[in-house]
Amino acid sequence: MTTMARKLITLDEFTIHETRQFPQAKGELSALLRDIGLACKLINKQVMKAGLVEGILGKQGSTNVQGEEQMKLDVYADNMLISVLRNSNDCAGIASEENDDALCFDDEFSVNSKYVVLFDPLDGSSNIDCNASIGTIFAIYRRVSPLGQPCTQADFMQSGKNLMAAGYVIYGSSTMMVYATRRGANGFTLEPSIGEFCLSHPNIQVKSEGKIYSINQGNWNKYSEGVKQYLTHCMNESYSHRYIGSMVADMHRTLIKGGIFMYPADSKNLQGKLRLLYECNPMAFLVEAAGGLASTGTERILDISPDKLHQRVPIFIGSKSMVERALACLAADQEVAAS
Numbered sequence: 001m002t003t004m005a006r007k008l009i010t011l012d013e014f015t016i017h018e019t020r021q022f023p024q025a026k027g028e029l030s031a032l033l034r035d036i037g038l039a040c041k042l043i044n045k046q047v048m049k050a051g052l053v054e055g056i057l058g059k060q061g062s063t064n065v066q067g068e069e070q071m072k073l074d075v076y077a078d079n080m081l082i083s084v085l086r087n088s089n090d091c092a093g094i095a096s097e098e099n100d101d102a103l104c105f106d107d108e109f110s111v112n113s114k115y116v117v118l119f120d121p122l123d124g125s126s127n128i129d130c131n132a133s134i135g136t137i138f139a140i141y142r143r144v145s146p147l148g149q150p151c152t153q154a155d156f157m158q159s160g161k162n163l164m165a166a167g168y169v170i171y172g173s174s175t176m177m178v179y180a181t182r183r184g185a186n187g188f189t190l191e192p193s194i195g196e197f198c199l200s201h202p203n204i205q206v207k208s209e210g211k212i213y214s215i216n217q218g219n220w221n222k223y224s225e226g227v228k229q230y231l232t233h234c235m236n237e238s239y240s241h242r243y244i245g246s247m248v249a250d251m252h253r254t255l256i257k258g259g260i261f262m263y264p265a266d267s268k269n270l271q272g273k274l275r276l277l278y279e280c281n282p283m284a285f286l287v288e289a290a291g292g293l294a295s296t297g298t299e300r301i302l303d304i305s306p307d308k309l310h311q312r313v314p315i316f317i318g319s320k321s322m323v324e325r326a327l328a329c330l331a332a333d334q335e336v337a338a339s
Contacts, residue, residue, distance in 0.1 A: 011037050011177065011188050011197040018183065028090040028114055029164055029181075032140060035091070036117070037177055037188075037197050039084035040136050040169040043077045043122070044190065047134070047171045071128050074098060077121035077136060085117055092116050092143050092151040095309060097278040102309065104150040112147050115140050115164065116155045120278040123168070124246025133172035135248025138179075139282040140165045156277065156309060160302035166282035168248045178204070178255065180289035185255075201256075206292040210258030210319040212240045214250045222266035226297075226333030230326045247274065251283050251317070255290060260318035260326060264297065272296070272314035276306055280315050293323040297330045 015030035078098045085091040086105055092113040093104035097120040105111075117140050124134040142164050143155040160166075167179025175190040177197050187201030213234045220228065234241070244250050247261070254261050265272045274280050284294030284301035294301040294317040301315060316326045 008191065008194075008196075009199040011199075014186070014188070014199055018181070021183075029140065032088065032090045032115055032117065033165060033179065035084055035088045036081070036138055037169075039081045040175075040177065041190065041195065041197075042080050042084075043073075043136060044169070044171050044175045046073065046076055047128075071122070071125040073128055073134075074122045074125045081117075081119055081121050081136070086110075089113065090115060093155065094119065095156045095277065096121060097275055097310070102151075102153060102156050104152070106150045111149055111151075114142055114147070116143050116151055118156060118277050118282075120275070123248045123279065124244070127244070127246050127249075132244060132246060133170055133249035133252075134246050135168050135170040135172075135252075137168045137248060137279055137282050138166065139163055139277065139285070153309075157306050159305050160276075160281035160285055163281065163285045163302075166285040168251070168282070168286075170248050170252050172249065172252075176200070176252070178252065178286065180286040182289070185286055185290040204255060204290045206255050206287060206290045207258030207319050208291070209321045210239075210254070210260065211237075212242050212253065212257060212259030213262070213322070214241070214243050214254065214259060215262040215264075216243055216245070217241060219266055219268075222268055223264055224266075224330070224333060225336075226330035227262070227264045227326075229333060230329040233325065233329065247279055247283065251287075254318045255287065255292075258319045258322075260316065260322040262316050262326065263314060264316070265314040269312070272312045274312060274315055276301075276304060276311045276313045277309065280313055280317075283317060284315075287317055291320065292318055293320050295323060295327055297327065 019027050019030045085094050089109045090113050092110050093116045095102040095118045120137040123137050141158050143151050145152045145155050165181045169177045178187040185204040188197035189200040191198045250261050263274050280301050287294050296314045316323050
C-alpha cells in the first residue's frame with residue numbers, strides 16, 4: 001500500500017506565488033508578511049517555554065498606555081516585533097497597542113519603505129498563566145506620506161478599508177498564521193520539524209450561519225436591551241455559548257466553525273473596549289475577506305475614520321446572518337428608545 005505524500009506549500013512559496021499574479025508588484029508586502037511570520041516564530045518559541053524557564057511567566061510590574069498591567073510575555077512579544085520590523089527593509093514604522101505613540105523608523109531603507117504595521121503583540125495575555133490560547137494580531141497599511149522621509153501619524157490613522165493585509169498568529173494546540181489580502185483569507189500551520197508555516201487552510205470562508213455565540217455574558221446587567229434581546233434569541237435557539245477571553249482564540253473558532261463574537265459597549269465602557277486599529281480593523285478585514293460581517297452595531301467597522309491611535313469601539317463580528325440578526329435587535333431597541 002502506498003501513501004501519496006502531501007505537498008507542503010510554505011508561507012514564503014505562497015506569498016511569492018501571489019506576488020506573481022501582479023507583474024507590477026515588487027514583493028515588499030510578501031517580504032513583510034514573512035518578517036511578521038519570523039517574529040511570531042520567535043514569540044512562539046518563548047510561549048512554548050512558559051512554565052519551564054524562569055522569567056517568562058508572570059507580571060512585568062508595569063502598565064501599558066491603556067493602564068492595563070503588562071505580562072512579561074507582552075513586553076517580550078512587543079520588543080521582538082519591533083526589532084524584526086525595524087531590521088526589515090520593507091517597514092517604514094510601527095504602532096503597537098503596548099506603546100503610547102507610533103514609532104517611525106528613520107534609516108535609509110525605512111524612509112523609502114511603502115508600508116507601516118500596527119499590532120497587538122500578545123492578545124489575551126491575561127490567559128498566559130493558565131495556558132489558554134493567545135495570539136498576535138497585525139495590520140498592514142500602505143503609507144500615505146511621501147517616500148524618502150520618515151512616515152507620519154497619518155500613515156497609521158487610516159480606515160480599515162485601506163488595509164493591504166491583516167491577520168493573526170494563534171499560539172495554541174498548534175501554531176497558526178491566518179491572514180487576508182484583498183484576494184482572500186488563508187491559514188498556515190507551523191510545521192515544527194522544518195520551522196515553516198505551511199498552507200493548511202486555503203481560501204477560508206466563514207459559514208453564513210453558525211450555532212456558537214461568544215460574549216462575556218457575565219456582563220449581562222451592563223448591556224443594552226438590544227444586546228440582551230439578541231442573547232435571549234441565542235439561548236432560545238439553543239446556541240452554544242463559548243468565551244475564552246482572548247479575541248484571537250474566540251475569533252479563530254468563529255472563523256473556522258462559524259458563529260458570532262461580540263464585545264459590545266456597556267454601562268462601564270460606553271465606547272466599547274477593544275481597540276479599533278490593533279484588534280477590530282484587522283479582524284474585520286479578515287472576516288470580510290472570508291465572507292462574514294463586522295459592525296460596531298451601527299456602522300461597518302472598516303468604514304470608521306479613526307480619531308486617535310488607541311481608539312476603542314464595540315464590535316459584532318462573524319457569520320453574516322448572525323451579525324445581521326444582532327444588528328436587527330440593536331436597531332429595534334434604538335427605535336423603541338427614540339419613540
